């Protein structure tokens with residue numbers, strides 16, 4: 012008996028474009044659920060559009076494509092809703108960073124796992140490799156770039172454009188440069204969106220080969236804004252070796268897969284403790300969980316970064332390890348990561364943003 016797996020169904024759905032658009036219906040988030048049993052494939056489409064005929068075309072395309080999978084009964088349900096005005100504005104807004112070639116998000120499901128540390132050292136390393144690099148701190152709730160780069164000034168404004176800082180060979184912007192350090196930030200969804208849009212579109216980034224985006228933990232408004240407003244080349248997921256962090260990493264990964272952003276891979280941070288005296292690595296938490304999770308989820312494992320006082324001090328003192336000693340042992344894992352990111356984004360042109 013022929014059976015069709017849910018993975019096969021998702022693959023088929025990823026090949027179906029919204030009429031007139033370059034992006035597929037999965038990346039638009041139009042597929043609500045997929046259910047496949049031995050006899051039956053059921054797909055729920057929930058399409059947000061002002062063009063119901065186009066939604067009907069999508070339904071017919073899905074039905075046709077799934078029927079070709081094999082002799083199973085295919086059911087496709089369709090719910091069409093008008094886009095809410097904010098979403099409409101987003102989808103009609105222009106490309107905010109047309110001069111940026113590859114945008115890579117650094118994300119995690121859980122807080123405090125070392126996203127900012129990884130994003131910072133990755134960005135500096137890419138700069139050392141000769142790329143033009145920008146680092147955007149999209150963690151508007153707890154920006155950490157001012158500390159990590161030791162910058163305690165306000166950015167300059169020229170012709171109504173914010174000038175990014177330049178340090179260790181890369182360009183930087185963070186809301187932390189603008190807000191007072193002790194100012195509590197209470198953001199609601201639309202404000203998060205606006206703040207991130209401004210840090211993309213109102214900053215004079217200039218032409219860049221890579222923009223690294225340091226995301227806040229979890230899967231909230233900032234992540235949504237970035238994936239809607241920026242053509243992401245891929246995401247790097249940071250995790251620590253404990254099971255609880257790994258469960259969250261899986262959620263982060265699932266979020267990017269849902270919006271069809273390629274996951275470049277998983278990096279396991281604080282993986283074993285590197286003794287500052289003898290250099291020997293002791294596994295404080297478990298080890299190897301990142302590699303296992305990557306294998307389980309079918310995405311590349313990009314390496315392990317040990318828990319190392321030099322890495323922590325680098326971040327706290329404003330001189331990240333990769334800048335302090337580019338060829339030192341502490342920088343090694345970040346160098347590998349940078350190479351994996353360059354390889355991971357490939358030579359493709361930037362993905363197109365959706366306009367519908």
Ligand SMILES: Nc1ncnc2c1ncn2[C@@H]1O[C@H](COP(=O)(O)OP(=O)(O)OP(=O)(O)O)[C@@H](O)[C@H]1O
Pocket residue numbers: 119121122123124125126127128129150153155226227228280281282316317318319320321322323324326327
């Ligand atoms: N490999 C490491 N070895 C030692 N200390 C580390 C390592 N990675 C990160 N740290 C330290 O752990 C703390 C948290 O790291 P970081 O701020 O990069 O995490 P984060 O995931 O960005 O956190 P948040 O979720 O709050 O944004 C920092 O003090 C940092 O210096």
Ligand SMILES: [Mg+2]
Pocket residue numbers: 126127128150153155225226227
């Ligand atoms: Mg952070």
